[in-house]
Amino acid sequence: MTREEIDIFRHNEELVPVVFLQSYQGLGFIVDPSKNDAEIPEGFRANLPFWLAKLLADSKVKMVIIEQPQWLEKLGPGSTISEELSYSFGASIGESCGKEETIRKLIELGKSRLEKVVNSSFKVTNRQLDRQEQPFLVEENEMIQNSRVAYNSFLQWKTGDLSPV
Structure with missing residues (x-):
């Protein structure tokens, strides 16, 4: 591979926010290919x-630490959509309430109930046509609908767009 091909490949990958733990002389090309001999300062x-x-974050190398959003928690395999929505919803509520404890409780509540719903959806009885079970209770379906409406209203209020959805 040529240097240009490496640069194209490097910039096409998913980017991760990192913080450098020390200053590194001559490694400026890692963050800017045009600066071959530049220094990367500590905390960059x-x-x-x-x-x-x-x-670079490997325990043997330990040049950087991964900078993760404060409230982003992994919910387990196959939960990427829930993870993104949970993060944005929790972040919005946290900003409006200003209390970190509120966000923690919401995340824990969501995770515990989500596990029950996901586990129930994998029950063998759900796959037999004569014994299907609903993954959500009627009350939970109502809560989900009300939450969606409230969340959309919150987003409209936050963005200043008061037109109907």
Whole structure:
């Protein structure tokens, strides 16, 4: 691979926010290809490709730490959509309330109930046509609908767009 191909590959990867733990002389090309001999100062924040961030954050290398959003928690395999929505919803509520404890409780509540719903959806009885079970209770379906309406209203209020959805 040529240097240009490496740069194109490097910039096409998913970027991860990192913080450099020390200053590194001559490694400026990692964050800016045009600066071959530049220094990376301690505490410098950069967005690096996932593969590079993973290598530099390895416990043996320990050049950077991954800077993660404060409230983003992994919910487990196959939960990428829930994770993104949970983060944005929790962040919005946290900003409006200004209390970190509120966000923690909401995340815990959501995770515990989500696990029950997901576990119930994988029951064998759900796959037999004569014994299907609903993953959500009627009350939970109403709560979900009301939450969606309230969340959309909150987003409209936050953005100043008061037109009907």
